[in-house]
Amino acid sequence: xxxxxxxNNTKILFGENQISAIxxxxxxxxxxxxxxxxxxxxxxxxxxQVTEALKDHTWFEFSGVEPxxxxxxxxxxxxxxxAENIDYLLAVGGGSVVDGVKFIAAAAKFEAQDPWDxxxxxxxxxxxxxxxxxxxxxxxxxxxxxxxxxxxxxxKLPFGSPLVRPLFAVxxxxxxxSLSDRQISNGVIxxxxxxxxxxxxxSVNGKVQDRFSEGLLQTLIxxxxxxxxAETKQDLEVRANIMWSATMALNGLIGAGVPQDWSTxxxxxxxxxxxxxxxxxxxxxxxxxxxxxxxxxKHDKLVQYAERVFGITTGTDEQKIxxxxxxxxxxxxxxxxxxxxxxxDLGTDQVDVMVNALEKHGMTKLGEHGDIDLTVSREILxxxx
Ligand code: NZQ
Ligand code: ZN
Numbered sequence: 001x002x003x004x005x006x007x008n009n010t011k012i013l014f015g016e017n018q019i020s021a022i023x024x025x026x027x028x029x030x031x032x033x034x035x036x037x038x039x040x041x042x043x044x045x046x047x048x049q050v051t052e053a054l055k056d057h058t059w060f061e062f063s064g065v066e067p068x069x070x071x072x073x074x075x076x077x078x079x080x081x082x083a084e085n086i087d088y089l090l091a092v093g094g095g096s097v098v099d100g101v102k103f104i105a106a107a108a109k110f111e112a113q114d115p116w117d118x119x120x121x122x123x124x125x126x127x128x129x130x131x132x133x134x135x136x137x138x139x140x141x142x143x144x145x146x147x148x149x150x151x152x153x154x155x156k157l158p159f160g161s162p163l164v165r166p167l168f169a170v171x172x173x174x175x176x177x178s179l180s181d182r183q184i185s186n187g188v189i190x191x192x193x194x195x196x197x198x199x200x201x202x203s204v205n206g207k208v209q210d211r212f213s214e215g216l217l218q219t220l221i222x223x224x225x226x227x228x229x230a231e232t233k234q235d236l237e238v239r240a241n242i243m244w245s246a247t248m249a250l251n252g253l254i255g256a257g258v259p260q261d262w263s264t265x266x267x268x269x270x271x272x273x274x275x276x277x278x279x280x281x282x283x284x285x286x287x288x289x290x291x292x293x294x295x296x297x298k299h300d301k302l303v304q305y306a307e308r309v310f311g312i313t314t315g316t317d318e319q320k321i322x323x324x325x326x327x328x329x330x331x332x333x334x335x336x337x338x339x340x341x342x343x344x345d346l347g348t349d350q351v352d353v354m355v356n357a358l359e360k361h362g363m364t365k366l367g368e369h370g371d372i373d374l375t376v377s378r379e380i381l382x383x384x385x
Contacts, residue, residue, distance in 0.1 A: 013025070041093065066096065203300055
């Protein structure tokens, strides 16, 4: 196992009716800015629950954070923060809202000239406003990690700081009942691929991390399709298991002390930035190609994945790997997401466009060995056609 330090300070408030608990989590004298997206919280009762819980607080609201949150939108929150002396941010929504709030929190305290430097140049975040989160879409893990992904002028880039990790996160599975099938699928697939990117590398004998990861993958394989099936989609236990899996997938636990390979995400971000494709639907296209192209480097872990996650124990190692890749694609199809660029009507001409975008963004040494250069990324994209 590799050396690591692990700390996760986000207090999780899990279960039905937990939104009311935010009144105790946010200091009574705080001036709160509630931030949300396009309005789904107004039609599913979440807005009402949050405002009821905040009734004894001084609070303001800022809405309109879009999926794949945009710098220009987020910067508009700075005016209200200054005018009202806001000192606490409450994100109410999916990963985009939580990510957006992380940027708002860092930008509000950024002393140098242009807060975009935090994202584009990795300028260090020295201070940030405190953040709480009410999560409405289980997917990204953003509610209890320090990561965020922001888009500006077609550039979709990550930044991270422990200072923007939410202090608390409410996970009420019942609020996910209003999600569309498409968003349920997206969430399950995003979480699945977060686990894969921390698992499918090379072994460092991290038994705890491996077995946690395998258990989470199996949970998503079991529960994901149930959240889409008419007879089980209202089942709150299904929703609870998906919600907790998605948080555990990217709260730092399974990735501590093991190599990681975020190439699927970095290539996927370019597809979203150029074509507006939902985040998870870029990943379901790229991951199978990464498994195929990196088959040799990931050989032992692919065999372990085949045996332990899918129970494929007969045949040669190569046959097990073939079957595991097919089983992964079959699961993605069950979850109704695309697995090839052709499924979303993108063709060969896009390979160059994506490779150029990766180069522009410095994504030239990806993967657990840092050897997924532009040539390998091209091969991955070509394999995904
Ligand atoms: O904006 P509203 O009206 O709320 O609607 C949203 C949005 O249209 C809707 N929605 C959310 N909760 C709902 C709901 N609709 C009905 N009922 C509910 N309970 O769903 C739509 C998508 O929301 P979004 O927040 O964009 O989805 P998701 O949670 O998948 O977040 C995706 C973003 O997170 C980033 C992605 O790149 C993308 O920008 N990621 C962040 C990560 C992190 N911070 O660690 C890691 C991830 O890999 C990912 O990159
Ligand atoms: Zn993701």
